[in-house]
Amino acid sequence: MKELFRLEDKKILITGASAGIGRSIASNCAKVGAKVSVTARNKVRLHETLKLMQQNDDHSMHIADLGDEEDIISLAKDLPELDGIVLNAGIVKTVPVKFIKKDTLEDIFKANIYGSILLVKHLLKLKKVKNNCSICFISSVASNKMTLGNSLYSATKGAVNSFTRSLALELASKQIRVNAILPGMVETDILKDSAISQENLNSHLKNYPIGRFGKPEDIAYLAIYMLSDASAFMTGSLVTIDGGYSIK
Amino acid sequence: MEENFIDLLKEVFEIDEVKFEDTFRDYETWDSLTNISLIAMLDDEYEIIIDTKDFSNIITVRELYEEVIKRKA
Numbered sequence: 001m002k003e004l005f006r007l008e009d010k011k012i013l014i015t016g017a018s019a020g021i022g023r024s025i026a027s028n029c030a031k032v033g034a035k036v037s038v039t040a041r042n043k044v045r046l047h048e049t050l051k052l053m054q055q056n057d058d059h060s061m062h063i064a065d066l067g068d069e070e071d072i073i074s075l076a077k078d079l080p081e082l083d084g085i086v087l088n089a090g091i092v093k094t095v096p097v098k099f100i101k102k103d104t105l106e107d108i109f110k111a112n113i114y115g116s117i118l119l120v121k122h123l124l125k126l127k128k129v130k131n132n133c134s135i136c137f138i139s140s141v142a143s144n145k146m147t148l149g150n151s152l153y154s155a156t157k158g159a160v161n162s163f164t165r166s167l168a169l170e171l172a173s174k175q176i177r178v179n180a181i182l183p184g185m186v187e188t189d190i191l192k193d194s195a196i197s198q199e200n201l202n203s204h205l206k207n208y209p210i211g212r213f214g215k216p217e218d219i220a221y222l223a224i225y226m227l228s229d230a231s232a233f234m235t236g237s238l239v240t241i242d243g244g245y246s247i248k
Numbered sequence: 249m250e251e252n253f254i255d256l257l258k259e260v261f262e263i264d265e266v267k268f269e270d271t272f273r274d275y276e277t278w279d280s281l282t283n284i285s286l287i288a289m290l291d292d293e294y295e296i297i298i299d300t301k302d303f304s305n306i307i308t309v310r311e312l313y314e315e316v317i318k319r320k321a
Contacts, residue, residue, distance in 0.1 A: 095288040096281060098259075104292075149284040200300075 004230040008033035011080050012227060015066060015119065016089030018045035020188030021138060024216030025086055025223045027052040030059060032224055037079055040089070041065050066115025067107075076122040081130050084227040085123070087116040088138040090156070094149040105152065112156035117163060129176060136226045137164045137180040138219070141242045144182070157182075161238050168236035177235040179226050184242025186214035209244035253313050256293060260285045268310040294320055 012029050016022040018040035026038050030053035039062040040046045050061045064075040066089050090112040093104060116137065123129050142150055143157035161180055168178035185204065205213065222241050225231055240246055257266045261277045272278065272286075287303075290296050296319045298306070306312050 094284060095292070096285045099285060099288050099292065101292070148281050149288065 005225065005228050006032045007084070007224065007227055010034050010083035010227065011037070012084035012086065013037045013039065013079060013082050014086040014088060015039050015116070016138075017049050018042045019049075021183070021186060021216045021219045022086070022088040023049045023052070024220040025088065028217060028220040028224060029084075029227065032228075034084070034227075035059060037062060037082075039064050039066075039075055066119060067110045069118055072115065072118050073122055076119065076126050076128060079123070079128055081128050082123065083130055083133055085120070085129070085133065085135045086138065086223055086227070087119070087136070089115060090138065092150075092153055095152060096149050097151055100152065108152045108156055109159075112153070113159045113163065116160070120167065129171075131174045131176065133176045134227045134231070135167065135171075135176065135178040136223055137178070138223075139164070139180040139182045139238065141182050141184045141240055141246050145246050164238065165236045172235060177226075177231070179231075179234055179237045179239065181219060181222055181226070182238055182240045182242070183214055183219050184208065184240075184245040186216060186219060188216060207245055207248065208242075209247060212243060214241065214243060250313070253316065254309075256289055257286075257309060260289050266309060268308065268313065270309045271307055272309055272312065273307075290316065296320065 007029055010033070012034045014022055014026045014029070014036060017026045017038035022038075022040070026036050026049050030036050035058040036053060037060045038046060038049050041063065043063050046061050046063065050059060053059050062075050062078055064071040066072060091108060093108050095104060120135065129135075137160050139160040140153070140157040142154045143161050146154060164178055164180040171178060185201075185208070219241060222239065226234065254266050257272070258264065261272070261275050261282055263275060263277060275282075287298070290298065294316050296316060298315060302315070306315055
């Protein structure tokens with residue numbers, strides 16, 4: 001039974017692994033036996049992630065900007081055949097619709113959905129996605145629960161949800177499973193770069209029946225389940241994990 | 249710069265007149281959306297993020313303008 005939830009010798013790719021949820025998924029996957037490839041743009045911070053997983057030499061890091069298709073192709077070529085893929089890279093941008101600029105629109109769509117789609121496309125084309133592979137997108141409850149000023153972020157995550165389900169249909173015959181995790185608020189550095197203030201966060205906490213925001217590892221444990229053989233019958237699922245935020 | 253700043257605030261608050269001595273939280277259109285709009289505008293136009301504590305001490309349009317100048321310097 002215990003083995004079901006382990007990732008022994010599975011080769012797993014994690015994007016956006018230089019911080020927050022991605023970093024936690026990487027280090028926790030390593031703990032349960034996976035051979036992890038991590039990717040991100042920031043070399044220094046990505047190296048920190050790698051150091052968290054230094055219990056063996058099976059892990060590797062790859063610097064790549066998923067906004068650049070050439071980077072995506074060379075990343076895909078560098079990678080081994082994969083048993084699991086976590087598409088976690090993304091950014092947050094709070095901007096009311098009236099103030100949206102085309103550049104901002106392109107930046108957030110590139111970061112949150114284009115890069116993931118193109119990476120999956122090239123991995124499939126290069127036959128780096130093994131049959132029985134599990135692909136896990138990190139979406140957000142923001143795809144269903146709306147908050148002021150976050151239309152762009154919500155729109156990108158809505159796109160992630162639809163792509164997840166469509167890809168699941170396309171790959172099911174190869175026993176490749178595709179699911180998405182929809183976290184509520186998770187305390188990570190991504191918040192520091194947004195216009196969300198501590199005051200806003202404190203008042204937002206009242207919307208969480210369980211009485212706290214998520215921790216990166218809360219999300220990592222669900223990702224491990226989705227990557228493991230324990231979830232062999234799960235595909236096309238959008239799984240909310242939000243401390244009860246969306247109950248209300 | 250001054251004129252441009254005033255024009256941006258007019259756009260944020262959807263009002264025809266903005267003066268330096270105004271207390272911007274007293275504008276009829278001040279609410280959570282214009283609050284977010286103001287923060288997004290400062291980030292977008294001037295690449296500055298003012299944290300809540302500092303922001304709560306800024307009362308007038310002039311103080312906001314001076315904060316922008318100070319952070320851009």
